[in-house]
Amino acid sequence: MAPPVSCLLVAVLFSASCKATASSDQTCMEKEANKIYNCENLGLREIPDTLPNTTEFLEFSFNFLPAIQNTTFCRLTNLIFLDLTRCQINWIHEDTFQSHHQLDTLVLTGNPLIFMAETSLLGPRALKHLFLIQTGISNLEFIPVHNLENLESLYLGSNYISSMKFPGNFPTQNLKVLDFQNNALHFLSREDLNTLGATNLSLNLDSNDIKGMEPGAFHAKVFQSLRFGGTLDVSVLLKGLQNSTTRSLWLGTYEDTESQDLTPAMLEGLCEMSVESISLRKYRFSDLSATTFRCFTPLRELDLTATHLRELPSGIQGMNSLRKLVLNVNHFEQLCQINAASFPALTDLSIKGNLGVLDLGAGCLEKLANLRRLDLSHNGIKASDCCNLPLKGLHHLQYLNLSYAVSMGLRRQAFQESPKLEVLDLAFTHLTVMASQSPFQNLPLLQVLNLSHCLLDASNQHLLEGLGGLRQLNLQGNIFQDGSLSKTNLLQTVAGLEVLILSSCELLIIDQQAFHSLGNVTHIDLSHNSLMENSIDALGHLKGLYLNLATNSIRIIPPHLLPILSQQSTINLSHNPLDCTCSNVRFITWFRENLHKLEDVEETVCENPPSLRGVKLSEVELSCGITAVGIFFLVVFLFLFTILLIFAVKFLVRWKYQHI
Numbered sequence: 001m002a003p004p005v006s007c008l009l010v011a012v013l014f015s016a017s018c019k020a021t022a023s024s025d026q027t028c029m030e031k032e033a034n035k036i037y038n039c040e041n042l043g044l045r046e047i048p049d050t051l052p053n054t055t056e057f058l059e060f061s062f063n064f065l066p067a068i069q070n071t072t073f074c075r076l077t078n079l080i081f082l083d084l085t086r087c088q089i090n091w092i093h094e095d096t097f098q099s100h101h102q103l104d105t106l107v108l109t110g111n112p113l114i115f116m117a118e119t120s121l122l123g124p125r126a127l128k129h130l131f132l133i134q135t136g137i138s139n140l141e142f143i144p145v146h147n148l149e150n151l152e153s154l155y156l157g158s159n160y161i162s163s164m165k166f167p168g169n170f171p172t173q174n175l176k177v178l179d180f181q182n183n184a185l186h187f188l189s190r191e192d193l194n195t196l197g198a199t200n201l202s203l204n205l206d207s208n209d210i211k212g213m214e215p216g217a218f219h220a221k222v223f224q225s226l227r228f229g230g231t232l233d234v235s236v237l238l239k240g241l242q243n244s245t246t247r248s249l250w251l252g253t254y255e256d257t258e259s260q261d262l263t264p265a266m267l268e269g270l271c272e273m274s275v276e277s278i279s280l281r282k283y284r285f286s287d288l289s290a291t292t293f294r295c296f297t298p299l300r301e302l303d304l305t306a307t308h309l310r311e312l313p314s315g316i317q318g319m320n321s322l323r324k325l326v327l328n329v330n331h332f333e334q335l336c337q338i339n340a341a342s343f344p345a346l347t348d349l350s351i352k353g354n355l356g357v358l359d360l361g362a363g364c365l366e367k368l369a370n371l372r373r374l375d376l377s378h379n380g381i382k383a384s385d386c387c388n389l390p391l392k393g394l395h396h397l398q399y400l401n402l403s404y405a406v407s408m409g410l411r412r413q414a415f416q417e418s419p420k421l422e423v424l425d426l427a428f429t430h431l432t433v434m435a436s437q438s439p440f441q442n443l444p445l446l447q448v449l450n451l452s453h454c455l456l457d458a459s460n461q462h463l464l465e466g467l468g469g470l471r472q473l474n475l476q477g478n479i480f481q482d483g484s485l486s487k488t489n490l491l492q493t494v495a496g497l498e499v500l501i502l503s504s505c506e507l508l509i510i511d512q513q514a515f516h517s518l519g520n521v522t523h524i525d526l527s528h529n530s531l532m533e534n535s536i537d538a539l540g541h542l543k544g545l546y547l548n549l550a551t552n553s554i555r556i557i558p559p560h561l562l563p564i565l566s567q568q569s570t571i572n573l574s575h576n577p578l579d580c581t582c583s584n585v586r587f588i589t590w591f592r593e594n595l596h597k598l599e600d601v602e603e604t605v606c607e608n609p610p611s612l613r614g615v616k617l618s619e620v621e622l623s624c625g626i627t628a629v630g631i632f633f634l635v636v637f638l639f640l641f642t643i644l645l646i647f648a649v650k651f652l653v654r655w656k657y658q659h660i
Contacts, residue, residue, distance in 0.1 A: 066088055067090060140165070153179075154175060164193075173197040178196070213236055229251070241272075253281070267296075294318075302322060306330065331355050335376075354379045359381075363390075371397055379404075405426075405429040443467060449472070466493075485502070485511060498523065513538070550575050553576070573598070574601075575604075
């Protein structure tokens with residue numbers, strides 16, 4: 001009887017009363033104390049008094065401010081960034097921002113503006129970025145010109161503007177970005193362009209259905225980039241761009257646009273302008289031949305994504321300046337069909353998302369001796385013996401992406417042709433390692449290795465041998481034998497790791513010495529496993545970690561593990577079945593005191609007891625002291641104990657005298 005009674009007594013003495021603090025009224029979210037606040041979508045009609053006067057960045061979108069004036073934000077004189085997206089603003093009155101001398105960015109996107117006073121933007125000493133997207137503007141004269149001398153970015157997309165001719169007194173000389181996409185610009189004249197005083201401007205005219213352009217409209221103009229996406233007649237554009245200069249020219253079209261097929265004659269206009277990079281995405285080529293590329297010879301970058309190519313013509317000449325070639329989402333059957341020898345100076349080649357299985361062939365890229373980056377991802381590749389034959393001659397390759405292939409077999413030194421690799425991505429590819437030794441042995445410079453979801457046996461201790469320079473390793477989705485990361489594991493050969501991802505590896509337990517060799521690691525992701533709290537012990541020697549333990553089986557974190565968590569920089573414990581009873585009170589107290597280093601606090605909730613299930617841990621308050629009932633039983637217990645003690649003393653004294 002004694003043990004059950006004593007247990008019952010202890011339980012009663014320390015019975016807990018649990019409660020969740022009720023959530024407060026909707027208030028702005030503080031992102032950085034006294035500086036950055038988010039008040040989005042709170043139904044506010046004025047600036048809350050709770051916002052400090054020192055606020056510098058304010059996101060106030062999706063509220064209700066039909067009119068703003070000089071008293072609306074007058075208290076927030078330190079504002080640098082102000083986002084008023086979709087606040088139903090109709091009127092912006094005189095001197096609205098007169099006291100905001102530091103205002104740098106003003107976002108008015110999605111407001112049905114009826115009136116902007118001439119002096120509405122006076123005040124900021126260096127307003128640089130102005131967003132007037134989808135505000136109903138039909139004429140550039142609507143925009144007040146006062147105090148825009150320092151303007152660098154002007155976004156006017158999705159309006160009804162039919163002419164890009166700025167008023168004579170509009171200060172365009174410092175503009176770097178001018179966005180007119182999705183307006184009603186159908187004809188561009190030289191007079192329109194002459195009002196632009198800026199050079200090296202990035203001009204976006206996408207989705208304007210431009211039907212005509214005055215020949216030479218862009219004559220002698222210099223741009224950083226030009227975008228004419230969705231324009232039907234490319235030849236009209238190129239005539240207007242004669243004698244102009246731009247680093248980047250985007251002429252792509254869209255799925256829902258009926259564009260003309262490109263012929264060599266239509267592209268002749270490229271010979272009359274200076275351009276370094278061209279995108280012709282989603283166009284079709286008619287009569288594709290070496291002649292089509294005649295005016296492409298000065299290019300450094302060429303993007304032919306989704307241009308329905310099955311092969312590139314042989315005999316292309318003069319492309320010695322081309323450094324980057326993008327051939328994504330086409331219909332190549334074999335890598336040799338790109339005729340790589342026509343582009344001998346390439347340093348960056350991307351052929352991903354091919355619409356059919358791509359055969360890597362042998363030596364198809366051998367002439368690309370200067371190639372540094374190669375992306376062959378999402379191509380359904382099947383290669384039983386990869387990868388020395390396809391990579392033949394690529395001795396200077398530094399980046400290789402073969403992710404989302406179907407299957408690959410890797411033998412010893414599978415990447416011997418490319419010993420200078422620094423980044424290797426094999427994610428979501430069924431890899432078969434056909435040798436007892438590591439297939440990566442000859443890659444001493446490799447820094448990033450992605451082996452996620454490769455169906456590898458992650459218990460193979462020799463898998464990563466030879467990768468002494470590895471800094472980032474992703475093993476997500478690979479399985480460890482018996483769900484255990486033992487003391488002797490594949491990580492022992494990569495002591496320089498800084499980032500380690502072991503999420504979704506069906507881990508049940510981590511040996512206390514499993515990470516002993518990792519002295520430089522700063523980021524460990526152990527999420528989506530079945531780890532319990534005892535695995536935290538393996539991190540005892542590590543400090544300053546980003547530690548992700550989300551979606552595991554952690555219930556109660558005992559006090560002796562809290563110092564290990566305290567020495568880390570960021571911790572994620574969300575989606576664990578956390579116990580919110582007095583058995584876990586030390587951890588809950590620690591949690592509330594360390595919110596600054598916790599991630600996904602909103603998703604870190606109680607699982608037990610049922611009365612608190614789903615309640616945020618940050619809102620739980622436990623009262624684990626002695627209750628009134630406990631005090632009563634304690635008094636009774638002490639009274640009975642005292643009586644028993646008196647009788648025991650009397651008995652001992654009597655017994656002693658009887659035996660003298």
